[in-house]
Amino acid sequence: MLVLAIESSCDETSIAIVNENKILSNVISSQFVHSKYGGVVPEIASRAHLRMINEIFHTSLREAETSIEDIEAIAVTNQPGLLGSLIVGANFAKGLSLKYNLPIVPTDHIEGHIYSGFLQDPTLDFPAIAMVVSGGHTAIFQVDSYNHYKTLGLTRDDAAGEAFDKISKLLGLGYPGGPIIDRLAKLGNQTAYNFPRTMYNSNDYDFSFSGLKTSFKYFLEKNFDNNPPKDIIPDLAASVQSAIVDVLIKKVFTAADEYGISNIVIGGGVSANSYLREQSMAKAQKENKKVVFPSLTLSMDNAAMIGFLANKKLAELGEVAFRNLSFTCSANSLRAKYPKKNRVNSTL
Numbered sequence: 001m002l003v004l005a006i007e008s009s010c011d012e013t014s015i016a017i018v019n020e021n022k023i024l025s026n027v028i029s030s031q032f033v034h035s036k037y038g039g040v041v042p043e044i045a046s047r048a049h050l051r052m053i054n055e056i057f058h059t060s061l062r063e064a065e066t067s068i069e070d071i072e073a074i075a076v077t078n079q080p081g082l083l084g085s086l087i088v089g090a091n092f093a094k095g096l097s098l099k100y101n102l103p104i105v106p107t108d109h110i111e112g113h114i115y116s117g118f119l120q121d122p123t124l125d126f127p128a129i130a131m132v133v134s135g136g137h138t139a140i141f142q143v144d145s146y147n148h149y150k151t152l153g154l155t156r157d158d159a160a161g162e163a164f165d166k167i168s169k170l171l172g173l174g175y176p177g178g179p180i181i182d183r184l185a186k187l188g189n190q191t192a193y194n195f196p197r198t199m200y201n202s203n204d205y206d207f208s209f210s211g212l213k214t215s216f217k218y219f220l221e222k223n224f225d226n227n228p229p230k231d232i233i234p235d236l237a238a239s240v241q242s243a244i245v246d247v248l249i250k251k252v253f254t255a256a257d258e259y260g261i262s263n264i265v266i267g268g269g270v271s272a273n274s275y276l277r278e279q280s281m282a283k284a285q286k287e288n289k290k291v292v293f294p295s296l297t298l299s300m301d302n303a304a305m306i307g308f309l310a311n312k313k314l315a316e317l318g319e320v321a322f323r324n325l326s327f328t329c330s331a332n333s334l335r336a337k338y339p340k341k342n343r344v345n346s347t348l
């Protein structure tokens with residue numbers, strides 16, 4: 001079905017037109033205004049979505065060379081995220097649904113990241129081990145189909161993306177920190193400093209990144225009075241990046257081994273990290289596994305992944321299942337919302 005999908009859970013306003021796994025447009029507007037605050041300011045984010053959403057809607061239709069009259073369903077991210085931001089997208093979606101009498105598919109943002117690898121590579125088979133590494137979440141799932149997956153592990157505190165962002169802030173490098181550290185790390189030596197790889201050997205699939213941030217903070221205080229010389233910044237970036245990536249790779253590949261699954265998908269903003277990509281690809285090749293990363297555009301927050309998943313739900317349940325406009329939005333984090341047991345997709 002020709003689905004118009006809306007994503008506004010954090011600081012990207014995105015609208016995509018997707019038919020099955022064919023992306024006709026995927027317009028993304030990032031809110032750079034937050035960089036001067038060192039993190040996303042929720043109220044500024046909601047207002048920016050409100051300002052941009054109509055223009056993105058028209059641009060997306062134009063780029064797809066289609067019109068709203070041709071759209072068969074609306075999809076929208078309704079959780080998790082910043083409530084004010086989610087509500088802008090949800091209300092825009094409800095308005096379109098009412099005006100054009102279209103079914104509306106409320107869709108989970110993290111599920112969008114989980115399945116983005118399947119959008120990227122239609123030859124990828126179930127079952128798969130999926131790892132979502134983003135600004136708000138770090139988690140591993142066993143994925144059996146488009147409507148069934150099981151949570152194997154979660155971060156107990158900070159997400160990997162948060163660690164990149166906070167460490168970048170401590171170094172005075174700016175926000176978002178992940179891409180900056182990634183770029184600087186290419187010029188540095190990853191063995192120069194040894195930062196903790198918390199829970200590396202914990203025999204489960206949980207993560208913890210808050211200790212790394214704290215240890216990095218004390219390291220800077222103790223050794224450089226919070227002012228490290230410029231020439232060692234690339235070494236610090238490379239060392240901290242390898243501490244994060246080593247744990248991610250260890251956990252996701254161990255899960256694949258334990259569950260006897262050779263397909264691995266890695267999604268979410270941190271999956272754009274070049275060292276994570278290189279190391280995972282090399283390990284997969286060595287171990288005869290298949291690892292799929294979404295393209296850089298599909299790894300960041302984008303509406304195409306939401307439209308793709310909505311298409312799968314529509315195919316499975318039919319459009320009559322999606323005529324209920326009374327859905328709400330939820331800020332729920334993965335930790336609160338996804339107990340470690342079998343669970344069925346949120347709308348099924």
Ligand SMILES: Nc1ncnc2c1ncn2[C@@H]1O[C@H](COP(=O)(O)OP(=O)(O)OP(=O)(O)O)[C@@H](O)[C@H]1O
Nearest residue numbers: 134135136137161176177178179182269270272273
């Ligand atoms: N090349 C990179 N290396 C490491 N981290 C990166 C890279 N590019 C982006 N990131 C990180 O990705 C995060 C943003 O990802 P994403 O937009 O998926 O998160 P979010 O949507 O805010 O959170 P969630 O998806 O958990 O709700 C930021 O923390 C950013 O620093």
Ligand SMILES: [Mg+2]
Nearest residue numbers: 134269300301
């Ligand atoms: Mg995200």
